[in-house]
Amino acid sequence: MTRRRMILGGSLIGGALIVGYTATHPMQVAGAILQGGGSDPGPSAFGPFVRIGSDGWVIVVNKQQEMGQGIHSGIAAMVAEELDADWDRVRVIEARNNFRAYGLQMTAGSNAIASNWDAMRNAGAAARAMFVAAAAHRWNVSSQSIEVRDGVVSHPGSNRSATFADLLEDASRQTPPQSPTLKQPEDYRLIGTDRVHRKDSLAKSTGAVIYTQDIQRPDMLVAMVAHSPRFGGTLARFDASDALKVKDVVDVFAIETGVAVVAKTTFAARRGRDALRIEWNDGEAEMRSTPELIEYYHQIAAGRGDLEPSDFGTKGENPGAPFDGDVVEFAFDFPYLAHAPMETLDCVAQVDGWNVSISSGAHLATLDQVMAAIAARTIPGKVDLEVVPAGGSFGRRGIMSSDYLVECVRIAKRIQGRPIKLIWSREDEMMSGYYRPMSHHRVWVQMGADAFPARWRVHSVCQALTPIGPNFQATEGITNSPYFSTASTVDGKIFSPSFPVVVGFWRSVGASHTAFVMEHIIDQLARRADRDPAAYRRTLYERAGDTRRIGVLDELCHKVDWGSPLQPGWARGLAIAEAFGTVVGQVAEVRLVDGRPIVRRVVAVVDCGIAVAPDQIAAQMEGGIGFGLSAALYGAMTLKDGIVQETNFDSHPVLRMNEMPAVETHIIKSTSRPTGMGEPGVPPIAPAVANAMLALTGSPTKSLPFLSGNALSNSDVSSQS
Amino acid sequence: MSYAISVNGQIHHVEDDGQTPLLWVLRDTLKLTGTKYGCGVAQCGACTVHVDGTPTRSCTLPLEVAASARITTIESIEGVEAQAIRDAWVARDVPQCGFCQSGQIMSAVALLRTLKTPTDRDIDVAMSGNICRCATYNRIRAAIHDAAAQLGTAR
Ligand code: FES
Numbered sequence: 001m002t003r004r005r006m007i008l009g010g011s012l013i014g015g016a017l018i019v020g021y022t023a024t025h026p027m028q029v030a031g032a033i034l035q036g037g038g039s040d041p042g043p044s045a046f047g048p049f050v051r052i053g054s055d056g057w058v059i060v061v062n063k064q065q066e067m068g069q070g071i072h073s074g075i076a077a078m079v080a081e082e083l084d085a086d087w088d089r090v091r092v093i094e095a096r097n098n099f100r101a102y103g104l105q106m107t108a109g110s111n112a113i114a115s116n117w118d119a120m121r122n123a124g125a126a127a128r129a130m131f132v133a134a135a136a137h138r139w140n141v142s143s144q145s146i147e148v149r150d151g152v153v154s155h156p157g158s159n160r161s162a163t164f165a166d167l168l169e170d171a172s173r174q175t176p177p178q179s180p181t182l183k184q185p186e187d188y189r190l191i192g193t194d195r196v197h198r199k200d201s202l203a204k205s206t207g208a209v210i211y212t213q214d215i216q217r218p219d220m221l222v223a224m225v226a227h228s229p230r231f232g233g234t235l236a237r238f239d240a241s242d243a244l245k246v247k248d249v250v251d252v253f254a255i256e257t258g259v260a261v262v263a264k265t266t267f268a269a270r271r272g273r274d275a276l277r278i279e280w281n282d283g284e285a286e287m288r289s290t291p292e293l294i295e296y297y298h299q300i301a302a303g304r305g306d307l308e309p310s311d312f313g314t315k316g317e318n319p320g321a322p323f324d325g326d327v328v329e330f331a332f333d334f335p336y337l338a339h340a341p342m343e344t345l346d347c348v349a350q351v352d353g354w355n356v357s358i359s360s361g362a363h364l365a366t367l368d369q370v371m372a373a374i375a376a377r378t379i380p381g382k383v384d385l386e387v388v389p390a391g392g393s394f395g396r397r398g399i400m401s402s403d404y405l406v407e408c409v410r411i412a413k414r415i416q417g418r419p420i421k422l423i424w425s426r427e428d429e430m431m432s433g434y435y436r437p438m439s440h441h442r443v444w445v446q447m448g449a450d451a452f453p454a455r456w457r458v459h460s461v462c463q464a465l466t467p468i469g470p471n472f473q474a475t476e477g478i479t480n481s482p483y484f485s486t487a488s489t490v491d492g493k494i495f496s497p498s499f500p501v502v503v504g505f506w507r508s509v510g511a512s513h514t515a516f517v518m519e520h521i522i523d524q525l526a527r528r529a530d531r532d533p534a535a536y537r538r539t540l541y542e543r544a545g546d547t548r549r550i551g552v553l554d555e556l557c558h559k560v561d562w563g564s565p566l567q568p569g570w571a572r573g574l575a576i577a578e579a580f581g582t583v584v585g586q587v588a589e590v591r592l593v594d595g596r597p598i599v600r601r602v603v604a605v606v607d608c609g610i611a612v613a614p615d616q617i618a619a620q621m622e623g624g625i626g627f628g629l630s631a632a633l634y635g636a637m638t639l640k641d642g643i644v645q646e647t648n649f650d651s652h653p654v655l656r657m658n659e660m661p662a663v664e665t666h667i668i669k670s671t672s673r674p675t676g677m678g679e680p681g682v683p684p685i686a687p688a689v690a691n692a693m694l695a696l697t698g699s700p701t702k703s704l705p706f707l708s709g710n711a712l713s714n715s716d717v718s719s720q721s
Numbered sequence: 722m723s724y725a726i727s728v729n730g731q732i733h734h735v736e737d738d739g740q741t742p743l744l745w746v747l748r749d750t751l752k753l754t755g756t757k758y759g760c761g762v763a764q765c766g767a768c769t770v771h772v773d774g775t776p777t778r779s780c781t782l783p784l785e786v787a788a789s790a791r792i793t794t795i796e797s798i799e800g801v802e803a804q805a806i807r808d809a810w811v812a813r814d815v816p817q818c819g820f821c822q823s824g825q826i827m828s829a830v831a832l833l834r835t836l837k838t839p840t841d842r843d844i845d846v847a848m849s850g851n852i853c854r855c856a857t858y859n860r861i862r863a864a865i866h867d868a869a870a871q872l873g874t875a876r
């Protein structure tokens with residue numbers, strides 16, 4: 001389909017005008033493969049992302065997945081700004097997965113605003129130009145003399161005006177401009193204002209939103225699966241006789257990931273599963289406990305393993321040469337972390353022969369489509385995937401293996417012809433892995449005469465998140481650190497052990513531990529040099545030419561009146577980190593009660609380029625701080641003889657209302673392209689709290705979480721100067 | 722066994738095992754899916770409903786016990802407090818993923834029905850049983866204060 005046909009092919013469809021921008025050539029080829037027989041939204045006049053209803057409402061088609069981050073409002077604001085639409089008459093609908101219409105549908109890496117910045121503004125501007133041309137023609141005036149504001153097209157010279165609805169038919173016949181003129185940031189009326197609200201707040205306050213868990217279909221069955229309690233364990237044998245006696249249990253069978261129980265209701269499926277007798281084969285399973293894994297990591301970092309490291313961030317001549325003089329050594333241990341989104345993992349799927357239809361809160365939809373096709377032994381074009389809002393994810397639904405979705409498809413393939421809703425219990429979710437990997441970092445710094453680092457050595461141990469390619473996520477945030485700026489050499493080595501515990505992307509990925517390493521070290525070095533931690537950082541940023549960090553640091557110090565006294569017993573801790581192109585600084589006010597950190601207030605400054613939806617940026621900052629603090633205080637998934645010990649919110653506490661600090665968010669004014677906000681609020685909070693604790697007690701933190709009786713925090717972490 | 726159960730002002734006759742948690746009767750049998758499953762062990766509050774006006778975790782309440790009470794769910798919570806809470810929730814854009822919010826709202830409405838002007842401490846006590854993994858806690862707190870203030874002026 002040519003681009004022109006794509007844009008003009010449909011014009012008015014069911015009374016709605018659809019305009020827009022679409023695929024380039026290679027994507028059309030991929031589209032043909034992926035969407036061979038899948039559902040198609042139909043040809044569109046205004047392109048795939050913008051529709052105008054006959055009532056004048058603007059409908060923005062959001063190809064990104066909404067999992068709480070508010071992306072729908074940012075996407076809609078970019079379109080509405082350039083279209084000069086009336087924001088109160090803009091709706092957002094979630095796009096079905098369709099590569100040919102929308103291109104890749106992958107919501108990950110906090111990139112949804114950044115990656116749509118051009119396409120969405122262009123789609124809005126093109127539609128606006130079509131309305132302007134239609135009005136100019138109708139009134140026989142020049143396009144330049146036409147204005148558009150809040151969904152009204154006017155010609156001030158002759159006092160004429162018309163709404164989008166009035167002009168819809170004519171506009172649909174216009175040729176969309178190839179490269180419409182975009183506004184300058186200073187002309188924005190919507191972007192960057194508090195008018196950009198979420199569109200789903202009411203529906204989410206009435207219980208009306210349908211998540212995967214809530215989907216009801218005629219004839220639907222509910223499935224639960226008994227999984228191996230150990231990573232790498234496989235099914236040896238099972239006895240389903242009691243399970244099949246449970247009322248409303250329909251079928252029990254083995255699948256690749258365990259034993260599936262299919263029933264008429266969720267509770268029957270759960271009871272049926274409880275009644276299974278299963279023997280697992282642990283021959284290939286992980287049998288170790290957390291303290292053994294920590295010890296194993298320490299051995300590796302000390303060079304006593306047989307793992308070959310790879311280099312990262314290496315700098316200078318002969319970085320491996322021995323250190324001498326004033327050398328400071330640090331060691332850190334970080335635990336496995338579960339995502340625990342409020343909605344556990346779930347999926348609805350139906351398989352009829354070659355055809356697969358799925359509904360899920362899938363945020364790697366394009367990948368999920370391919371994985372589903374492989375599981376169902378069909379072609380991707382036969383997989384129709386409806387993307388619904390997810391009750392959180394934090395990375396758990398963005399797993400390369402699409403584990404839960406594939407599991408549902410396999411069950412549906414076996415059942416044939418009936419919709420299957422797969423529900424994972426909270427225990428299933430917490431024990432399923434794809435954790436933020438545990439890691440150990442050992443760092444040596446040779447100090448220069450000026451009390452700044454002269455040489456760095458970093459040995460990191462962390463499982464890789466992807467089966468192939470360099471393990472760069474494990475050290476992102478350390479590689480290219482501005483704190484290397486005064487050093488003549490940097491010697492970075494990453495060791496990537498491989499064993500059956502599965503790891504994955506967890507909100508902020510590598511920065512969730514690497515920011516702690518760098519930010520807590522820098523405070524300790526500043527203290528050692530008897531320098532103020534903010535001033536010490538500033539010098540290093542200057543040496544690195546890192547103007548964005550300097551901007552954030554200065555604003556942060558200004559907002560908290562850095563250096564001013566707090567009440568006795570309270571201290572401030574500072575941390576600054578960059579993740580996904582966004583720089584965030586946070587200052588936490590902390591006191592210790594029985595060794596337990598109490599965080600009452602966090603002031604945050606963010607540089608994320610142009611702020612599209614400031615209130616949603618603030619919301620993500622609050623959420624990121626709460627999520628990061630929860631992990632810092634309590635988060636740890638520990639193994640005992642290979643079995644995960646934290647299985648629900650009783651054994652795995654999370655942050656609650658009474659522990660949430662007040663949060664103040666300040667956004668740096670910027671005219672640079674926007675960068676992401678879903679994850680970057682997370683990394684600084686743990687080191688900010690640790691730095692405040694350091695200020696209070698003089699003792700550094702060597703492992704996370706701060707609290708808990710688990711093996712990690714009790715383990716004797718190697719000495720640290 | 723058959724139970725007559727009063728949900729949202731209506732009597733429903735349901736054929737379910739008496740041990741079935743109310744949550745699954747609401748969701749699977751009565752198709753009232755606004756009430757969510759989050760943990761199943763009375764730890765997260767996602768399944769909060771009103772049982773004779775008291776906020777209660779429906780995931781651990783057996784049908785045979787629930788059948789003697791008046792149940793209200795998010796779908797039909799009404800009255801000045803509910804309206805004020807909802808308005809405040811929308812004005813502040815409280816929800817993120819939204820999955821916990823049915824439970825949060827059921828707890829918040831019950832709080833405002835007992836205490837006209839709750840303090841921060843009252844809010845901590847009333848709301849700490851409701852986990853929000855998106856950490857919308859500050860907006861929940863602010864919205865409860867807003868709703869209380871709005872009801873105060875309306876009175
Ligand atoms: S589902 Fe009932 S408290 Fe969590």
Ligand code: FES
Nearest residue numbers: 818819853854855
């Ligand atoms: S809004 Fe997502 S869990 Fe509360």
